[in-house]
Amino acid sequence: xxxxxxxxxxxxxxxxxxxxxxxxxxxxxxxxxxxxxxxxxxxxxxxxxxxxxxxxxxxxxxxxxxxxxxxxxxxxxxxxxxxxxxxxxxxxxxxxxxxxxxxxxxxxxxxxxxxxxxxxxxxxxxxxxxxxxxxxxxxxxxxxxxxxxxxxxxxxxxxxxxxxxxxxxxxxxxxxxxxxxxxxxxxxxxxxxxxxxxxxxxxxxxxxxxxxxxxxxxxxxxxxxxxxxxxxxxxxxxxxxxxxxxxxxxxxxxxxxxxxxxxxxxxxxxxxxxxxxxxxxxxxxxxxxxxxxxxxxxxxxxxxxxxxxxxxxxxxxxxxxxxxxxxxxxxxxxxxxxxxxxxxxxxxxxxxxxxxxxxxxxxxxxxxxxxxxxxx
Amino acid sequence: xxxxxxxxxxxxxxxxxxxxxxxxxxxxxxxxxxxxxxxxxxxxxxxxxxxxxxxxxxxxxxxxxxxxxxxxxxxxxxxxxxxxxxxxxxxxxxxxxxxxxxxxxxxxxxxxxxxxxxxxxxxxxxxxxxxxxxxxxxxxxxxxxxxxxxxxxxxxxxxxxxxxxxxxxxxxxxxxxxxxxxxxxxx
Numbered sequence: 001x002x003x004x005x006x007x008x009x010x011x012x013x014x015x016x017x018x019x020x021x022x023x024x025x026x027x028x029x030x031x032x033x034x035x036x037x038x039x040x041x042x043x044x045x046x047x048x049x050x051x052x053x054x055x056x057x058x059x060x061x062x063x064x065x066x067x068x069x070x071x072x073x074x075x076x077x078x079x080x081x082x083x084x085x086x087x088x089x090x091x092x093x094x095x096x097x098x099x100x101x102x103x104x105x106x107x108x109x110x111x112x113x114x115x116x117x118x119x120x121x122x123x124x125x126x127x128x129x130x131x132x133x134x135x136x137x138x139x140x141x142x143x144x145x146x147x148x149x150x151x152x153x154x155x156x157x158x159x160x161x162x163x164x165x166x167x168x169x170x171x172x173x174x175x176x177x178x179x180x181x182x183x184x185x186x187x188x189x190x191x192x193x194x195x196x197x198x199x200x201x202x203x204x205x206x207x208x209x210x211x212x213x214x215x216x217x218x219x220x221x222x223x224x225x226x227x228x229x230x231x232x233x234x235x236x237x238x239x240x241x242x243x244x245x246x247x248x249x250x251x252x253x254x255x256x257x258x259x260x261x262x263x264x265x266x267x268x269x270x271x272x273x274x275x276x277x278x279x280x281x282x283x284x285x286x287x288x289x290x291x292x293x294x295x296x297x298x299x300x301x302x303x304x305x306x307x308x309x310x311x312x313x314x315x316x317x318x319x320x321x322x323x324x325x326x327x328x329x330x331x332x333x334x335x336x337x338x339x340x341x342x343x344x345x346x347x348x349x350x351x352x353x354x355x356x357x358x359x360x361x362x363x364x365x366x367x368x369x370x371x372x373x374x375x376x
Numbered sequence: 377x378x379x380x381x382x383x384x385x386x387x388x389x390x391x392x393x394x395x396x397x398x399x400x401x402x403x404x405x406x407x408x409x410x411x412x413x414x415x416x417x418x419x420x421x422x423x424x425x426x427x428x429x430x431x432x433x434x435x436x437x438x439x440x441x442x443x444x445x446x447x448x449x450x451x452x453x454x455x456x457x458x459x460x461x462x463x464x465x466x467x468x469x470x471x472x473x474x475x476x477x478x479x480x481x482x483x484x485x486x487x488x489x490x491x492x493x494x495x496x497x498x499x500x501x502x503x504x505x506x507x508x509x510x511x512x513x514x515x516x517x518x519x520x521x522x523x524x525x526x527x528x529x530x531x532x533x534x535x536x537x538x539x540x541x542x543x544x545x546x547x548x549x550x551x552x553x554x555x556x557x558x559x560x561x562x563x
Contacts, residue, residue, distance in 0.1 A: 071517055
Protein backbone atom coordinates (compact mmCIF):
# COMPACT_ATOMS: atom_id res chain seq x y z
CA UNK A 1 0.00 0.00 0.00
CA UNK A 2 2.81 2.34 1.01
CA UNK A 3 4.66 1.53 -2.19
CA UNK A 4 1.66 2.31 -4.42
CA UNK A 5 1.12 5.64 -2.58
CA UNK A 6 4.76 6.59 -3.15
CA UNK A 7 4.40 5.55 -6.77
CA UNK A 8 1.32 7.76 -7.31
CA UNK A 9 3.06 10.73 -5.62
CA UNK A 10 6.07 10.20 -7.90
CA UNK A 11 3.74 9.97 -10.91
CA UNK A 12 2.06 13.26 -9.91
CA UNK A 13 5.42 14.96 -9.40
CA UNK A 14 6.69 13.78 -12.79
CA UNK A 15 3.48 14.93 -14.49
CA UNK A 16 3.72 18.38 -12.81
CA UNK A 17 7.39 18.59 -13.79
CA UNK A 18 6.60 17.69 -17.44
CA UNK A 19 3.78 20.21 -17.53
CA UNK A 20 6.00 22.97 -16.07
CA UNK A 21 8.80 22.07 -18.50
CA UNK A 22 6.38 22.13 -21.44
CA UNK A 23 5.01 25.56 -20.37
CA UNK A 24 8.54 26.95 -19.98
CA UNK A 25 9.52 25.66 -23.43
CA UNK A 26 6.37 27.09 -25.03
CA UNK A 27 6.99 30.47 -23.31
CA UNK A 28 10.61 30.41 -24.46
CA UNK A 29 9.64 29.67 -28.08
CA UNK A 30 6.96 32.41 -27.94
CA UNK A 31 9.51 34.87 -26.56
CA UNK A 32 11.97 34.04 -29.36
CA UNK A 33 9.21 34.43 -31.96
CA UNK A 34 8.15 37.77 -30.40
CA UNK A 35 11.77 39.01 -30.46
CA UNK A 36 12.18 37.95 -34.12
CA UNK A 37 8.88 39.64 -35.02
CA UNK A 38 9.92 42.81 -33.15
CA UNK A 39 13.32 42.79 -34.91
CA UNK A 40 11.67 42.35 -38.34
CA UNK A 41 8.85 44.84 -37.88
CA UNK A 42 10.39 47.56 -35.68
CA UNK A 43 11.89 49.44 -38.67
CA UNK A 44 8.41 49.63 -40.22
CA UNK A 45 6.73 50.93 -37.12
CA UNK A 46 9.53 53.13 -35.76
CA UNK A 47 8.17 56.27 -37.44
CA UNK A 48 4.65 55.64 -36.20
CA UNK A 49 5.87 54.89 -32.67
CA UNK A 50 8.07 58.02 -32.73
CA UNK A 51 5.10 60.14 -33.80
CA UNK A 52 2.86 58.66 -31.09
CA UNK A 53 5.53 59.22 -28.41
CA UNK A 54 5.95 62.81 -29.54
CA UNK A 55 2.16 63.27 -29.50
CA UNK A 56 2.03 61.83 -25.95
CA UNK A 57 4.76 64.25 -24.87
CA UNK A 58 2.93 67.21 -26.47
CA UNK A 59 -0.38 66.08 -24.93
CA UNK A 60 1.21 65.87 -21.47
CA UNK A 61 2.59 69.40 -21.88
CA UNK A 62 -0.58 70.97 -23.31
CA UNK A 63 -3.29 69.14 -21.33
CA UNK A 64 -3.01 71.26 -18.14
CA UNK A 65 -3.95 74.33 -20.20
CA UNK A 66 -6.92 72.48 -21.75
CA UNK A 67 -8.00 71.19 -18.31
CA UNK A 68 -7.85 74.75 -17.00
CA UNK A 69 -10.04 76.02 -19.85
CA UNK A 70 -12.47 73.11 -19.31
CA UNK A 71 -12.67 73.94 -15.60
CA UNK A 72 -13.70 77.46 -16.64
CA UNK A 73 -16.69 75.96 -18.44
CA UNK A 74 -15.32 75.78 -22.01
CA UNK A 75 -16.12 72.50 -23.79
CA UNK A 76 -13.02 70.35 -24.29
CA UNK A 77 -13.16 70.37 -28.10
CA UNK A 78 -13.57 74.15 -28.19
CA UNK A 79 -10.78 74.52 -25.60
CA UNK A 80 -8.41 72.53 -27.84
CA UNK A 81 -9.39 74.61 -30.89
CA UNK A 82 -8.92 77.85 -28.92
CA UNK A 83 -5.53 76.73 -27.64
CA UNK A 84 -4.20 75.93 -31.11
CA UNK A 85 -5.61 79.11 -32.65
CA UNK A 86 -3.94 81.24 -29.96
CA UNK A 87 -0.67 79.24 -30.11
CA UNK A 88 -0.43 79.36 -33.90
CA UNK A 89 -1.21 83.08 -33.89
CA UNK A 90 1.54 83.70 -31.32
CA UNK A 91 4.03 81.46 -33.13
CA UNK A 92 3.13 83.18 -36.41
CA UNK A 93 3.73 86.58 -34.85
CA UNK A 94 7.04 85.50 -33.34
CA UNK A 95 8.19 84.00 -36.65
CA UNK A 96 7.11 87.07 -38.61
CA UNK A 97 8.96 89.40 -36.25
CA UNK A 98 11.76 87.26 -34.85
CA UNK A 99 12.75 84.96 -37.72
CA UNK A 100 14.60 87.57 -39.80
CA UNK A 101 16.59 88.60 -36.71
CA UNK A 102 17.34 84.96 -35.81
CA UNK A 103 18.39 84.11 -39.38
CA UNK A 104 20.55 87.20 -39.31
CA UNK A 105 22.16 86.03 -36.04
CA UNK A 106 22.83 82.55 -37.42
CA UNK A 107 24.16 84.10 -40.63
CA UNK A 108 26.50 86.37 -38.68
CA UNK A 109 27.82 83.50 -36.61
CA UNK A 110 28.22 81.28 -39.65
CA UNK A 111 29.95 83.99 -41.68
CA UNK A 112 32.30 84.70 -38.85
CA UNK A 113 34.26 81.47 -39.25
CA UNK A 114 35.03 81.24 -42.98
CA UNK A 115 35.85 84.93 -43.27
CA UNK A 116 38.27 84.79 -40.37
CA UNK A 117 39.76 81.45 -41.36
CA UNK A 118 40.66 82.70 -44.81
CA UNK A 119 42.53 85.77 -43.67
CA UNK A 120 44.40 83.79 -41.08
CA UNK A 121 43.20 85.68 -38.03
CA UNK A 122 41.92 82.50 -36.38
CA UNK A 123 45.46 81.14 -36.49
CA UNK A 124 46.61 84.44 -35.01
CA UNK A 125 44.06 84.10 -32.21
CA UNK A 126 45.00 80.48 -31.51
CA UNK A 127 48.65 81.46 -31.44
CA UNK A 128 47.88 84.08 -28.80
CA UNK A 129 45.74 81.64 -26.87
CA UNK A 130 48.52 79.01 -26.97
CA UNK A 131 51.04 81.58 -25.78
CA UNK A 132 48.75 82.51 -22.89
CA UNK A 133 48.10 78.88 -21.97
CA UNK A 134 51.82 78.00 -22.26
CA UNK A 135 52.52 80.24 -19.27
CA UNK A 136 50.54 77.86 -17.10
CA UNK A 137 50.25 74.56 -18.97
CA UNK A 138 52.99 74.22 -21.59
CA UNK A 139 51.78 70.80 -22.69
CA UNK A 140 48.27 72.05 -23.60
CA UNK A 141 48.41 73.52 -27.10
CA UNK A 142 45.58 73.84 -29.59
CA UNK A 143 46.02 72.87 -33.23
CA UNK A 144 44.36 75.44 -35.58
CA UNK A 145 43.15 72.67 -37.91
CA UNK A 146 41.38 70.99 -34.99
CA UNK A 147 39.52 74.21 -34.08
CA UNK A 148 38.45 74.76 -37.68
CA UNK A 149 37.18 71.19 -37.85
CA UNK A 150 35.24 71.42 -34.58
CA UNK A 151 33.67 74.79 -35.36
CA UNK A 152 32.71 73.89 -38.92
CA UNK A 153 31.13 70.63 -37.77
CA UNK A 154 29.28 72.55 -35.02
CA UNK A 155 27.76 74.99 -37.49
CA UNK A 156 27.08 72.30 -40.07
CA UNK A 157 25.10 70.54 -37.31
CA UNK A 158 22.98 73.71 -36.89
CA UNK A 159 22.35 73.61 -40.63
CA UNK A 160 21.43 69.90 -40.41
CA UNK A 161 18.95 70.62 -37.61
CA UNK A 162 17.31 73.39 -39.65
CA UNK A 163 17.04 71.30 -42.82
CA UNK A 164 15.82 68.23 -40.87
CA UNK A 165 13.19 70.37 -39.17
CA UNK A 166 11.95 71.69 -42.50
CA UNK A 167 11.88 68.28 -44.15
CA UNK A 168 10.07 66.83 -41.13
CA UNK A 169 7.22 69.33 -41.48
CA UNK A 170 4.80 66.65 -42.66
CA UNK A 171 5.70 64.44 -39.67
CA UNK A 172 5.11 67.43 -37.41
CA UNK A 173 1.67 67.92 -38.97
CA UNK A 174 0.82 64.26 -38.29
CA UNK A 175 2.07 64.62 -34.70
CA UNK A 176 -0.17 67.67 -34.26
CA UNK A 177 -3.20 65.79 -35.60
CA UNK A 178 -2.56 62.84 -33.24
CA UNK A 179 -2.06 65.33 -30.37
CA UNK A 180 -5.44 66.94 -31.11
CA UNK A 181 -7.11 63.49 -30.97
CA UNK A 182 -5.31 62.67 -27.71
CA UNK A 183 -6.29 66.00 -26.18
CA UNK A 184 -9.96 65.76 -27.13
CA UNK A 185 -10.54 62.02 -26.75
CA UNK A 186 -7.52 60.87 -24.73
CA UNK A 187 -9.50 60.12 -21.57
CA UNK A 188 -12.08 58.07 -23.47
CA UNK A 189 -9.29 56.17 -25.27
CA UNK A 190 -7.52 55.48 -21.97
CA UNK A 191 -10.82 54.40 -20.36
CA UNK A 192 -11.51 51.99 -23.22
CA UNK A 193 -7.96 50.64 -23.05
CA UNK A 194 -8.04 50.08 -19.28
CA UNK A 195 -11.56 48.66 -19.63
CA UNK A 196 -10.00 45.66 -21.38
CA UNK A 197 -8.00 44.71 -18.28
CA UNK A 198 -9.48 41.73 -16.33
CA UNK A 199 -11.38 42.58 -13.12
CA UNK A 200 -8.60 41.15 -10.93
CA UNK A 201 -6.02 43.70 -12.12
CA UNK A 202 -8.38 46.53 -13.06
CA UNK A 203 -7.99 48.78 -10.02
CA UNK A 204 -4.23 48.29 -9.97
CA UNK A 205 -3.93 49.11 -13.70
CA UNK A 206 -6.07 52.22 -13.33
CA UNK A 207 -3.87 53.47 -10.49
CA UNK A 208 -0.67 52.74 -12.39
CA UNK A 209 -2.01 54.51 -15.50
CA UNK A 210 -3.01 57.56 -13.46
CA UNK A 211 0.26 57.78 -11.51
CA UNK A 212 2.30 57.27 -14.67
CA UNK A 213 0.39 60.03 -16.44
CA UNK A 214 0.83 62.34 -13.45
CA UNK A 215 4.58 61.63 -13.17
CA UNK A 216 5.04 62.02 -16.91
CA UNK A 217 3.30 65.40 -16.95
CA UNK A 218 5.30 66.59 -13.94
CA UNK A 219 8.57 65.32 -15.43
CA UNK A 220 8.04 66.98 -18.83
CA UNK A 221 6.69 70.19 -17.32
CA UNK A 222 9.66 70.30 -14.93
CA UNK A 223 12.16 69.75 -17.75
CA UNK A 224 10.56 72.50 -19.84
CA UNK A 225 10.47 74.99 -16.95
CA UNK A 226 14.09 74.20 -16.02
CA UNK A 227 15.21 74.54 -19.66
CA UNK A 228 13.26 77.79 -20.03
CA UNK A 229 14.77 79.09 -16.78
CA UNK A 230 18.34 78.32 -17.89
CA UNK A 231 17.64 79.81 -21.33
CA UNK A 232 16.28 83.08 -19.93
CA UNK A 233 19.05 83.36 -17.31
CA UNK A 234 21.71 82.69 -19.95
CA UNK A 235 20.27 85.35 -22.27
CA UNK A 236 20.18 87.86 -19.39
CA UNK A 237 23.69 86.84 -18.26
CA UNK A 238 25.13 87.23 -21.77
CA UNK A 239 23.51 90.65 -22.09
CA UNK A 240 24.96 91.65 -18.71
CA UNK A 241 28.41 90.44 -19.82
CA UNK A 242 28.07 92.50 -23.00
CA UNK A 243 26.91 95.63 -21.17
CA UNK A 244 29.06 95.55 -18.05
CA UNK A 245 32.25 93.75 -19.16
CA UNK A 246 32.05 94.50 -22.88
CA UNK A 247 32.43 90.78 -23.62
CA UNK A 248 31.31 91.27 -27.25
CA UNK A 249 29.25 88.07 -27.57
CA UNK A 250 26.94 88.22 -30.57
CA UNK A 251 23.72 86.21 -30.83
CA UNK A 252 22.86 86.03 -27.11
CA UNK A 253 19.32 84.81 -27.87
CA UNK A 254 20.59 81.92 -29.99
CA UNK A 255 23.34 80.98 -27.49
CA UNK A 256 20.92 81.28 -24.55
CA UNK A 257 18.41 79.13 -26.43
CA UNK A 258 21.07 76.47 -27.08
CA UNK A 259 22.07 76.56 -23.38
CA UNK A 260 18.41 76.11 -22.36
CA UNK A 261 17.79 73.19 -24.72
CA UNK A 262 21.15 71.58 -23.87
CA UNK A 263 20.28 71.77 -20.17
CA UNK A 264 17.83 68.89 -20.77
CA UNK A 265 20.94 66.66 -20.89
CA UNK A 266 22.32 66.33 -17.36
CA UNK A 267 26.08 66.70 -16.70
CA UNK A 268 26.92 67.32 -20.39
CA UNK A 269 24.28 69.98 -21.10
CA UNK A 270 25.89 72.82 -19.10
CA UNK A 271 29.20 72.39 -21.02
CA UNK A 272 27.33 72.26 -24.31
CA UNK A 273 25.72 75.57 -23.36
CA UNK A 274 28.99 77.27 -22.36
CA UNK A 275 31.02 76.20 -25.37
CA UNK A 276 29.16 78.19 -28.09
CA UNK A 277 29.39 81.36 -25.98
CA UNK A 278 33.17 80.92 -25.58
CA UNK A 279 33.68 80.11 -29.27
CA UNK A 280 31.64 83.13 -30.40
CA UNK A 281 33.37 85.49 -27.96
CA UNK A 282 36.76 84.18 -29.12
CA UNK A 283 35.98 84.94 -32.76
CA UNK A 284 34.46 88.29 -31.89
CA UNK A 285 37.30 89.46 -29.68
CA UNK A 286 40.48 88.52 -31.47
CA UNK A 287 40.39 91.90 -33.27
CA UNK A 288 40.79 93.61 -29.93
CA UNK A 289 44.45 93.22 -28.88
CA UNK A 290 43.74 93.88 -25.18
CA UNK A 291 40.90 91.39 -25.02
CA UNK A 292 42.78 88.80 -27.08
CA UNK A 293 45.88 89.03 -24.91
CA UNK A 294 44.07 88.63 -21.62
CA UNK A 295 41.18 86.40 -22.63
CA UNK A 296 39.38 87.87 -19.61
CA UNK A 297 36.00 87.23 -21.23
CA UNK A 298 36.41 83.43 -20.96
CA UNK A 299 36.42 83.35 -17.14
CA UNK A 300 33.52 85.83 -17.22
CA UNK A 301 31.47 83.53 -19.43
CA UNK A 302 32.40 80.43 -17.41
CA UNK A 303 31.51 82.16 -14.11
CA UNK A 304 28.24 83.42 -15.60
CA UNK A 305 27.24 79.89 -16.68
CA UNK A 306 28.32 78.48 -13.29
CA UNK A 307 26.03 81.05 -11.59
CA UNK A 308 23.20 80.05 -13.96
CA UNK A 309 23.78 76.38 -13.10
CA UNK A 310 23.92 77.14 -9.36
CA UNK A 311 20.61 79.00 -9.55
CA UNK A 312 19.11 76.16 -11.62
CA UNK A 313 20.44 73.33 -9.43
CA UNK A 314 19.60 74.98 -6.11
CA UNK A 315 16.42 76.91 -6.74
CA UNK A 316 14.63 75.94 -9.99
CA UNK A 317 15.31 72.22 -10.57
CA UNK A 318 14.62 71.06 -6.98
CA UNK A 319 11.21 72.68 -7.23
CA UNK A 320 10.17 71.57 -10.68
CA UNK A 321 12.13 68.39 -11.52
CA UNK A 322 11.22 65.22 -9.64
CA UNK A 323 13.99 63.74 -7.48
CA UNK A 324 13.02 60.27 -8.72
CA UNK A 325 14.41 61.28 -12.10
CA UNK A 326 18.00 61.53 -10.92
CA UNK A 327 20.25 59.54 -13.24
CA UNK A 328 23.69 58.11 -12.82
CA UNK A 329 26.28 59.87 -15.03
CA UNK A 330 27.11 56.53 -16.67
CA UNK A 331 23.42 55.96 -17.51
CA UNK A 332 23.25 59.45 -19.03
CA UNK A 333 26.32 58.79 -21.18
CA UNK A 334 25.01 55.41 -22.37
CA UNK A 335 21.59 56.86 -23.16
CA UNK A 336 23.15 59.75 -25.10
CA UNK A 337 25.34 57.26 -26.97
CA UNK A 338 22.23 55.32 -28.01
CA UNK A 339 20.43 58.57 -28.89
CA UNK A 340 23.35 59.67 -31.07
CA UNK A 341 22.18 57.07 -33.62
CA UNK A 342 19.45 59.60 -34.50
CA UNK A 343 21.79 62.62 -34.62
CA UNK A 344 21.71 65.74 -32.46
CA UNK A 345 17.91 65.56 -32.07
CA UNK A 346 18.23 61.95 -30.89
CA UNK A 347 20.88 62.96 -28.35
CA UNK A 348 18.64 65.73 -27.05
CA UNK A 349 15.55 63.53 -26.79
CA UNK A 350 17.39 60.50 -25.42
CA UNK A 351 17.52 61.67 -21.79
CA UNK A 352 13.85 62.78 -21.50
CA UNK A 353 12.90 59.63 -23.44
CA UNK A 354 14.79 57.49 -20.92
CA UNK A 355 13.12 59.53 -18.16
CA UNK A 356 9.69 58.63 -19.59
CA UNK A 357 10.59 54.92 -19.78
CA UNK A 358 11.96 55.07 -16.21
CA UNK A 359 8.77 56.72 -14.90
CA UNK A 360 6.52 54.14 -16.61
CA UNK A 361 8.66 51.20 -15.43
CA UNK A 362 8.95 52.56 -11.89
CA UNK A 363 5.18 53.10 -11.56
CA UNK A 364 4.28 49.70 -13.02
CA UNK A 365 6.75 47.86 -10.79
CA UNK A 366 5.78 49.69 -7.59
CA UNK A 367 2.07 49.17 -8.41
CA UNK A 368 2.57 45.42 -8.93
CA UNK A 369 4.73 45.17 -5.78
CA UNK A 370 2.11 46.97 -3.67
CA UNK A 371 -0.65 44.79 -5.06
CA UNK A 372 1.32 41.57 -4.40
CA UNK A 373 2.29 42.65 -0.88
CA UNK A 374 -1.31 43.46 -0.04
CA UNK A 375 -2.93 40.40 -1.61
CA UNK A 376 -0.14 38.10 -0.45
CA UNK B 377 -61.75 58.33 -27.28
CA UNK B 378 -60.36 58.58 -30.78
CA UNK B 379 -56.66 58.88 -31.54
CA UNK B 380 -56.96 62.48 -32.73
CA UNK B 381 -58.86 63.43 -29.56
CA UNK B 382 -56.18 61.91 -27.32
CA UNK B 383 -53.53 63.95 -29.16
CA UNK B 384 -55.54 67.12 -28.65
CA UNK B 385 -55.74 66.62 -24.88
CA UNK B 386 -51.92 66.54 -24.40
CA UNK B 387 -50.70 70.00 -23.36
CA UNK B 388 -48.08 71.65 -25.52
CA UNK B 389 -45.36 71.69 -22.80
CA UNK B 390 -45.92 67.96 -22.16
CA UNK B 391 -45.62 67.19 -25.85
CA UNK B 392 -42.34 69.19 -26.04
CA UNK B 393 -41.06 67.53 -22.87
CA UNK B 394 -41.84 64.04 -24.22
CA UNK B 395 -40.17 64.88 -27.50
CA UNK B 396 -36.94 66.02 -25.89
CA UNK B 397 -36.93 63.58 -23.01
CA UNK B 398 -33.88 61.42 -23.18
CA UNK B 399 -34.13 57.83 -22.11
CA UNK B 400 -32.17 57.54 -18.90
CA UNK B 401 -29.84 54.58 -18.66
CA UNK B 402 -30.18 52.12 -15.79
CA UNK B 403 -26.83 53.26 -14.42
CA UNK B 404 -27.98 56.88 -14.49
CA UNK B 405 -31.17 55.99 -12.58
CA UNK B 406 -29.17 54.05 -9.98
CA UNK B 407 -26.64 56.87 -9.61
CA UNK B 408 -29.38 59.42 -8.91
CA UNK B 409 -30.46 57.32 -5.90
CA UNK B 410 -26.95 57.12 -4.39
CA UNK B 411 -26.47 59.69 -1.63
CA UNK B 412 -23.00 60.72 -2.82
CA UNK B 413 -24.40 61.83 -6.18
CA UNK B 414 -27.76 63.10 -4.91
CA UNK B 415 -26.63 66.74 -5.02
CA UNK B 416 -25.91 66.55 -8.75
CA UNK B 417 -28.27 67.65 -11.52
CA UNK B 418 -29.28 65.19 -14.24
CA UNK B 419 -26.76 66.54 -16.70
CA UNK B 420 -24.03 66.40 -14.04
CA UNK B 421 -24.93 62.77 -13.25
CA UNK B 422 -24.56 61.99 -16.97
CA UNK B 423 -21.08 63.57 -16.92
CA UNK B 424 -20.12 61.52 -13.86
CA UNK B 425 -21.47 58.37 -15.53
CA UNK B 426 -19.20 59.12 -18.50
CA UNK B 427 -16.08 58.93 -16.32
CA UNK B 428 -17.24 55.84 -14.43
CA UNK B 429 -16.22 52.30 -15.33
CA UNK B 430 -18.86 49.63 -15.97
CA UNK B 431 -17.59 46.26 -14.73
CA UNK B 432 -19.25 42.86 -14.96
CA UNK B 433 -18.62 40.19 -12.32
CA UNK B 434 -19.61 36.58 -12.44
CA UNK B 435 -21.00 34.68 -9.45
CA UNK B 436 -18.41 34.18 -6.65
CA UNK B 437 -15.92 36.52 -8.32
CA UNK B 438 -14.04 38.73 -5.86
CA UNK B 439 -14.62 42.44 -6.42
CA UNK B 440 -12.28 43.76 -3.72
CA UNK B 441 -10.07 41.80 -1.35
CA UNK B 442 -9.53 42.61 2.32
CA UNK B 443 -6.03 44.05 2.79
CA UNK B 444 -5.52 44.99 -0.87
CA UNK B 445 -4.87 48.69 -1.57
CA UNK B 446 -8.13 50.37 -2.51
CA UNK B 447 -8.64 53.38 -4.72
CA UNK B 448 -12.33 53.52 -5.42
CA UNK B 449 -15.95 52.86 -4.63
CA UNK B 450 -18.41 50.53 -6.30
CA UNK B 451 -22.11 51.08 -6.99
CA UNK B 452 -24.28 48.05 -7.70
CA UNK B 453 -26.38 48.44 -10.85
CA UNK B 454 -27.68 44.87 -10.86
CA UNK B 455 -27.15 41.73 -8.79
CA UNK B 456 -26.25 41.11 -5.16
CA UNK B 457 -22.87 41.44 -3.44
CA UNK B 458 -21.72 39.85 -0.18
CA UNK B 459 -19.39 41.69 2.20
CA UNK B 460 -17.06 39.41 4.15
CA UNK B 461 -14.50 40.03 6.87
CA UNK B 462 -11.88 37.66 8.24
CA UNK B 463 -12.61 36.47 11.78
CA UNK B 464 -10.04 35.50 14.44
CA UNK B 465 -9.63 32.07 12.83
CA UNK B 466 -8.88 33.75 9.48
CA UNK B 467 -12.14 32.46 8.04
CA UNK B 468 -14.36 34.67 5.91
CA UNK B 469 -17.57 35.68 7.63
CA UNK B 470 -20.50 37.21 5.73
CA UNK B 471 -21.29 40.56 7.32
CA UNK B 472 -23.96 41.92 5.01
CA UNK B 473 -25.56 41.54 1.60
CA UNK B 474 -25.83 44.52 -0.71
CA UNK B 475 -28.24 44.94 -3.60
CA UNK B 476 -29.01 47.24 -6.53
CA UNK B 477 -28.40 50.90 -5.62
CA UNK B 478 -26.11 50.09 -2.67
CA UNK B 479 -22.49 51.17 -2.69
CA UNK B 480 -19.29 50.19 -0.89
CA UNK B 481 -15.63 51.18 -0.64
CA UNK B 482 -16.32 54.94 -0.65
CA UNK B 483 -13.55 55.67 1.89
CA UNK B 484 -10.97 54.40 -0.62
CA UNK B 485 -11.88 57.29 -2.94
CA UNK B 486 -10.30 59.64 -0.40
CA UNK B 487 -7.71 57.44 1.27
CA UNK B 488 -5.61 54.63 -0.19
CA UNK B 489 -5.66 52.58 3.02
CA UNK B 490 -6.07 48.79 2.62
CA UNK B 491 -9.59 47.44 2.10
CA UNK B 492 -11.27 46.57 5.40
CA UNK B 493 -13.47 43.83 3.92
CA UNK B 494 -13.80 41.50 0.96
CA UNK B 495 -16.66 42.04 -1.50
CA UNK B 496 -17.78 39.07 -3.60
CA UNK B 497 -20.50 38.76 -6.23
CA UNK B 498 -23.30 36.49 -4.96
CA UNK B 499 -24.68 36.30 -8.50
CA UNK B 500 -23.77 37.82 -11.88
CA UNK B 501 -23.44 41.53 -11.21
CA UNK B 502 -23.04 44.79 -13.09
CA UNK B 503 -21.18 47.34 -11.02
CA UNK B 504 -20.08 50.93 -11.60
CA UNK B 505 -16.58 51.74 -10.40
CA UNK B 506 -15.71 55.29 -9.36
CA UNK B 507 -12.03 55.71 -8.48
CA UNK B 508 -9.79 58.39 -7.01
CA UNK B 509 -8.24 59.24 -10.41
CA UNK B 510 -11.80 59.82 -11.72
CA UNK B 511 -12.59 62.17 -8.82
CA UNK B 512 -9.27 64.00 -9.23
CA UNK B 513 -9.96 64.33 -12.96
CA UNK B 514 -13.41 65.77 -12.22
CA UNK B 515 -11.92 68.20 -9.70
CA UNK B 516 -9.50 69.40 -12.38
CA UNK B 517 -11.86 69.66 -15.32
CA UNK B 518 -15.32 70.02 -13.72
CA UNK B 519 -14.64 71.39 -10.24
CA UNK B 520 -18.31 72.23 -9.55
CA UNK B 521 -19.19 68.50 -9.87
CA UNK B 522 -16.09 67.31 -8.01
CA UNK B 523 -16.78 69.63 -5.06
CA UNK B 524 -20.40 68.45 -4.79
CA UNK B 525 -19.20 64.82 -4.66
CA UNK B 526 -16.50 65.67 -2.11
CA UNK B 527 -19.08 67.45 0.05
CA UNK B 528 -21.42 64.47 -0.07
CA UNK B 529 -18.52 62.10 0.74
CA UNK B 530 -17.60 64.31 3.69
CA UNK B 531 -21.21 64.16 4.89
CA UNK B 532 -21.15 60.35 4.73
CA UNK B 533 -17.86 60.24 6.65
CA UNK B 534 -19.06 62.83 9.21
CA UNK B 535 -22.22 60.76 9.85
CA UNK B 536 -20.12 57.62 10.27
CA UNK B 537 -17.74 59.44 12.60
CA UNK B 538 -20.54 60.71 14.83
CA UNK B 539 -22.06 57.18 14.87
CA UNK B 540 -18.66 55.72 15.81
CA UNK B 541 -18.28 58.35 18.55
CA UNK B 542 -21.68 57.41 19.92
CA UNK B 543 -20.78 53.72 19.86
CA UNK B 544 -17.46 54.46 21.54
CA UNK B 545 -18.99 56.52 24.33
CA UNK B 546 -21.67 53.81 24.84
CA UNK B 547 -18.92 51.17 25.05
CA UNK B 548 -16.95 53.36 27.49
CA UNK B 549 -20.06 53.78 29.67
CA UNK B 550 -20.60 50.02 29.66
CA UNK B 551 -16.95 49.44 30.53
CA UNK B 552 -17.15 51.93 33.37
CA UNK B 553 -20.32 50.21 34.60
CA UNK B 554 -18.62 46.81 34.51
CA UNK B 555 -15.57 48.15 36.36
CA UNK B 556 -17.85 49.70 39.01
CA UNK B 557 -19.71 46.39 39.39
CA UNK B 558 -16.40 44.50 39.73
CA UNK B 559 -15.17 46.98 42.34
CA UNK B 560 -18.46 46.70 44.26
CA UNK B 561 -18.31 42.88 44.12
CA UNK B 562 -14.71 42.97 45.40
CA UNK B 563 -15.61 45.16 48.33
